[in-house]
Amino acid sequence: MLKNFNRLKALIKKEFLAILRDPKSRIIIIFPPLVQLLIFANALTMEIKNADILVMDRSNTYESREFIAGIENSKWFGNVTRAESLREIEQKIDRQQADAAILIAPDFARNLKKGQTADVSAVLDGRVSGTATALSGYFTQIAQNYTLKLAEKSGKTAVPLSIETRVWFNPNAVYQWYLVISLNVIMALVVTLILTALSVARERELGTFEQLIVSPYTALEILTGKTVPPLTVALIMLSVMALISVYCFDIPFTGSFLLYLGSSFIALLSFVGVGLFISAVSKNQQQAILGAFAFMMPAILLSGFVSPIEDMPPFLQNLTCLNPVRFFINIGRGLFLKNMPAADVAANLLPLIVIGGLTLSFAAMTFKRNLE
Amino acid sequence: MNITLAFVKKEFLQIIRDPSSLIIAFVLPTLLLFIYAYGINLDAVNVRLGIKNDDSNPEIADLIKSFGQNRYVTSAVYNNQNQMYKDIVSSKIKGALLIPDDFSARLAAGKQAQLLLIADGAEINQVSYTQSYVSSIVSQWLQNSRFKSNVSQPAVNIQPRYWYNQNNNARWALVPSSLAVTMTLIGILLTALVISREWERGTMEALLSTNIKPIHIVLGKYIPYFIVGMLSLAFSILMIITLFDVPFRGSFWILFLVSALFLYASLGIGLIISSAAKNQFLASIASLIIGFLPALMMSGIVFPVKSMPLFFQYFTHILPPKHYVDFIRSEFLSGTVAVNVVSSSLFLLTLGFLFSVIVYKKTARRLDA
Amino acid sequence: MTETTCIEIKNLTKTFSNGEVRAVDNLSLRLEKGQTVGIIGADGAGKTTLLRLICGLLQPDSGTISVCGLNPVTQKSLLNAKIGYMPQKFGLYEDLSVLDNLNFYAALKNVSPDFNQMLEFADLKRFQNRLAGKLSGGMKQKLGLICALMGMPELIVLDEPSVGVDPVSRRELLKMVKTTVQNQTTVLWSTAYMDEAHGFDTVVVVDRGKIIYQGKPQDLAADTLGFENKVIELMGGYAPKPSLVAQNYHLNGSGDGFAVEAVDLVKRYGDFYAVKNNTFHIKKGEIFGLLGPNGAGKSTSFKMMCGLARPTGGTARIMGIDIVKQASLARSHLGYMAQKFSLYANLSVRENLEFFAGAYGLKGKLADEAVSRMTEIFGFRRFLNDNAGDLPLGYKQRLSLACAVMHNPPVLFLDEPTSGVDVITRREFWNHLTSLAQKGVTILITTHFMDEAEFCDRISLFYKGKTIATGTPQELKRLAGAQSMEDAFVNLILQNGREIS
Structure with missing residues (x-):
């Protein structure tokens, strides 16, 4: 037993060296993911900000200017400029120099004075449909505020009904919190998958795998040797990223950190499993990296990070049950923000265990059986 | 010229021999298009x-x-x-x-x-x-x-009008622009390993001992993968128009011209990685982490560029997919907008040229320098 | 420099690792046109570096080189048009067919793509549509050679073209070069085969980056054996010492009986038999040689014996343990050295040694001792922290052997262990092997050096997947009616009809 442990240690050491010995690969494995976490966290948001708005005021009255002031004073937009003609609006939107235009009809003030609803047209650029949707929402809200303001002036009860919203777990609705927690998982996926997907394929292409097969190592030992180093690298990286999340981005960590570490371990095992599975079926490194990409892209896009899983067609929703990223992101959100109880964490761990178990045992099976 | 042709022919033979290149070029984009079309929903959320x-x-x-x-x-x-x-x-x-x-x-x-x-x-x-x-x-x-x-009547009612996309169908915008990520991926995947492989397998030494010049190697690597990439692109565009019912209002000539420039720039990234890394392991990691993630995250497909802090907005200009996203959305939905096409093309051309100069400089002339 | 000079080198120095390693050290050399020059020398003496400098593949630190009247540093592309170079790894695209490779190199060299004559001469015509990666070792070498010879270069530079090639094919390689070259063509041929070098016009002996002898091989000695002894003397001499490997070898449990048994081994691919009904029994402490031309099925047999390939039929046992049924246990008795270098190229020499020590269960002090012992015995000290992939060919072989014997296995499977190893080291290798056998280690070995075959206790001659003769070296020579083992080999093969399926 002790003898076996020693030889396992040698294998693990070798695998560590294979990943980290070359200074170039050491640098490229460790730094870019962390730097990118910082860049992405600061750069990316799905909120629409800085949109440039054109305003064409054909009413040109006190009321219309008051309405426009509501737009100008809003924090959502970038430049709000006046447009003189429809042609100008057409041209600027066409060239994407402006994101939307507001057209106020000549009868705007007249309608208001009559107590009728005044229509305002908003021209939105449907080519960038996400921005268009968001801007339309902003305009509606500005219009509502304007209604309130008018009502207040005339001394009426403003609104009979208000809906008070409380955003739990992220009271100020900071997008960064959402983003960073998911990015941690994605970075860990990228690093783990690339390291494991290449590991066996590289040895096979360069002929060293034969040497490993001829050695007395059992399939389980080879599996362990191939698992520990990437798992360790990724686990350390995840912990560092968790610290960065808490201390640099001020994201609360409400759950149990130990539970997070434990869950990370299991989630990473499932990533490793997928990577080794890809590696086991690849003949060379080109095929392995292709396999890694072919898994990674859908796994990231269909994880609920970009858009919610509930909105996918049922077929894809079922497919995401095979996606370890989905469950790990759930756990991340739960333990960071929601103080998720252990039972709920366990429910998300179960699929991870199944995925990891299946892929790892398949990989192990191919290691020694994969002879000519 | 003969030498370049021979090199191109050799690369083609290698592409055909290992089906993984063809899978990258034709199967991967199909898969990704379906995911973007059906898996990602950015307008109405349940x-x-x-x-x-x-x-x-x-x-x-x-x-x-x-x-x-x-x-x-x-x-x-x-x-x-x-x-x-x-x-x-x-x-x-x-x-x-x-x-x-x-x-x-x-x-x-x-x-x-x-x-x-x-x-x-x-x-x-x-x-x-x-x-x-x-x-x-x-x-x-x-x-x-x-x-x-x-209940009082609302004073102002906003009537939204969505230009170029009446129902503001998010898929119309998303599917064509997803090409930017897909083609970046393909460009990098196809080329990232091709030079490092020659080093790892020892063929580089034989090549360098002949009177082949760096320019032949560079052209010999660009041309075949450019052709494969363009075929893959044409295939994807055909799918977008036929399977996903996205209207195409622009000009096919301009679409292919700008796409060609974009592919030129994407291949450049892959080839830089490939010529800098002398083994495939390093090239693979680099292509994923350096080449691919920024394209996915920062090209403006999912996360709008305009919402980024100003510094990062400038930064996105060095990403070819950013310019391609700007271009392709317009080309599909509003038709050619001359000013924007010119500026996107200039950016892509400059980046592509810059990258190919780096590739040329990085291409080995000897084993030790 | 005169009209008749092909290569003129003055005070050439080339260092690696920031000047720590002087691969070529203030070397001067002048070679006339029209000669076939053998480059010989110890492993790591700087032969490959010298050849690469001549071809302009490396830049010198100092000194001048003139090749065919051109400077390789500044006029590389002009020069390369006049040179045919075959690197150690052949430079073939293994995923392309024979014909594709030829067409490609013909186009690069601006030569008309007419290789029929060459292909027929090299007996490759039948395989012209086969992938280069699927050719046997000897055929790859011939193909690489054809690529290098294309377009009548003024200078042909061949870096160990005959490593791992059987005697029959080796004669053919030489013949190919001899018939292609013209009067003014110069050939640089680095080799570890002394019989080969002895036949050249000039030999250059390189040692530690310097030239220690240049002249006619006949001037050193009239016959091959004498020549070999003279070269060894030049390189510092060899005196047999008790093998340190054998002395420190711990063998658990010896005794009688067979250590290795192959019974009716068959390997079939489709309807092609790579190995047909192969049966042999190797006694404990026996050195059993497996000889045969490239592509005869030796390596396939080897792979089946150590469980890398599943036999289509038959059984293989190591120390009585079935290699298929109890693979892990059987392998723990085995030390294996593959034909192709299969250690971790991107790990250092020390890390490779440490890994293989650990892999076979050596731990702590024992492992450290084993590593430092191997370092001493095989002379790895100056390379300890270098990547194994960057080692000179001979040192790669030493490292592979070291890793195979480090854990004291009772059975050694060595597939061409001495290919590409210098003469002295070859003698050392065999000193270790014979001493180990005396201690009771069982050795299954393949080789293309026929003089080495004489050291085997028994030999099995393998041809077209079948054993065509088995016996002691004396018995085989008698059977073939030959004086030397090499003649016996050639005769027996020819008797059985030289055609490879």
Whole structure:
């Protein structure tokens, strides 16, 4: 037993060296993911900000200017400029120099004075449909505020009904919190998958795998040797990223950190499993990296990070049950923000265990059986 | 010229021998297009909402019913408030609406009535959807309820008009622009390993001993993968138009011209990685981490470039996919916009040229330099 | 420099690792046109570096080189048009067919793509549509050679073209070069085969980056054996010492009986038999040689014996343990050295040694001792921290052997262990092997050096997947009616009809 442990240690050491010995690969494995976490966290948001708005005021009255002031004073937009003609609006939107235009009809003030609803047209650029949707929402809200303001002036009860919203777990609705927690998982996926997907394929292409097969190592030992180093690298990286999340981005960590570490371990095992599975079926490194990409892209896009899983067609929703990223992101959100109880964490761990178990045992099976 | 041709021919033979290149070029884009088309939904989001009603007024039952009838809301009525809260934690529901016992009484009395909506901030994406669905369902109910007389008319009504995309169909915008990520991926994947492989397998030494010049190697690597890439691109565009019903209002010539420039730049990234890394392991990691992630995240497909801090907005200009996204959305939905086509093309051409100069400089002339 | 000079080198120095390693050290050399020059020398003496400098593949630190009247540093592309170079790894695209490779190199060298004569001469015509990666070792070498010879270069530079090639094919390689070259063509041929070098016009002996002898091989000695002894003397001499490997070898449990048994081994691909009904029994402490031309099925047999390939039929046992049924246990008795270098190229020499020590269960002090012992015995000290992939060919072989014997296995499977190893080291290798056998280690070995075959206790001659003769070296020579083992080999093969399926 002790003898076996020693030889396992040698294998693990070798695998560590294979990943980290070359200074170039050491640098490229460790730094870019962390730097990118910082860049992405600061750069990316799905909120629409800085949109440039054109305003064409054909009413040109006190009321219309008051309405426009509501737009100008809003924090959502970038430049709000006046447009003189429809042609100008057409041209600027066409060239994407402006994101939307507001057209106020000549009868705007007249309608208001009559107590009728005044229509305002908003021209939105449907080519960038996400921005268009968001801007339309902003305009509606500005219009509502304007209604309130008018009502207040005339001394009426403003609104009979208000809906008070409380955003739990992220009271100020900071997008960064959402983003960073998911990015941690994605970075860990990228690093783990690339390291494991290449590991066996590289040895096979360069002929060293034969040497490993001829050695007395059992399939389980080879599996362990191939698992520990990437798992360790990724686990350390995840912990560092968790610290960065808490201390640099001020994201609360409400759950149990130990539970997070434990869950990370299991989630990473499932990533490793997928990577080794890809590696086991690849003949060379080109095929392995292709396999890694072919898994990674859908796994990231269909994880609920970009858009919610509930909105996918049922077929894809079922497919995401095979996606370890989905469950790990759930756990991340739960333990960071929601103080998720252990039972709920366990429910998300179960699929991870199944995925990891299946892929790892398949990989192990191919290691020694994969002879000519 | 002969030498370049021979090199190109050799690369083609290698491409055909290992089917993985062809899988990269034709199977991968198909897969990704389907995912972008069906897996990602950026316009209407379905929300699961829990409702706890403390008001016994029968009018309120109508309100609850109208939640059940909305196509974007799936509602569940709770009797136990704590259970509802627990379900938010476990993500079974994304929001909870609490109707207080004096709700209808206050409405009837003309006093301001209040609803409490709790949204799951862990999925901040969905909060604004939840808010706007609830508010529109409630105000619609109010218009038709007997409390209507107390409601004032809105002073201003916004009438949105979506140009180029009347129904503001998010798929129309997303699917063509997804090509930017897909083609970046393909460009990098195809080329990232091709030079490092020659080093690893020892053929570089034989090549360098012949009178082959760096320019031959560079051209010999660009041309075949450019052709494969263009075929892959044409294939993807054909699919977008036929399978996903995205209208194409631009010019095919311009589309292919700018796409060619974009591919030129993408291949450049892959070849830089390949010529700098002398083994495939390093090249693979680099292509993934340096080449690919920024393209996915920062090209403006999912995360709008304009919302980024100014510094990062400038930074995105060195990413070929950013310019391609700008271009292709317009080309599909609004037709050619000359000014933008020219500026996108100039950017892509400059980047592509810059990258190929680096590739040329990085291409080895000897084993040790 | 005169009209008749092909290569003129003055005070050439080339260092690696920031000047720590002087691969070529203040070397001067002048070679006339029209000669066939053998480059010989110890492993790591700087032969490959010298050849690469001549071809302009490396830049010198100092000194001048003139090749065919051109400077390889500044006029590389002009020069390369006049040179045919075959690197150690042949430079073939293994995923392309024979014909594709030829067409490609013909186009690069601006030569008309007419290789029929060459292909027929090299007996490759039948395989012209086969992938280069699927050719046997000897055929790859011939193909690489054809690529290098294309377009009548003024200078042909061949870096160990005959490593791992059987005697029959080796004669053919030489013949190919001899018939292609013209009067004014110069050939640089680095080799570890002394019989080969002895036949050249000039030999250059390189040692530690310097030239220690240049002249006619006949001037050193009239016959091959004498020549070999003279070269060894030049390189510092060899005196047999008790083998340190054998002395420190711990063998658990010896005794009688067979250590290795192959019974009716068959390997079939489709309807092609790579190995047909192969049966042999190797006694404990026996050195059993597996000889045969490239592509005869030796390596396939080897792979089946150590469980890398599943036999289509038959059984293989190591120390009585079935290699298929109890693979892990059987392998723990085995030390294996593959034909192709299969250690971790991107790990250092020390890390490779440490890994293989650990892999076979050596731990702590024992492992450290084993590593430092191997370092001493095989002379790895100056390379300890270098990547194994960057080692000179001979040192790669030493490292592979070291890793195979480090854990004291009772059975050694060595597939061409001495290919590419210098003469002295070859003698050392065999000193270790014979001493180990005396201690009771069983050795299954393949080789293309026929003089080495004489050291085997028994030999099995393998041809077209079948054993055509088995016996002691004396018995085989008698059977073939030959004086030397090499003649015996050639005769027996020819008797059985030289055609490879």
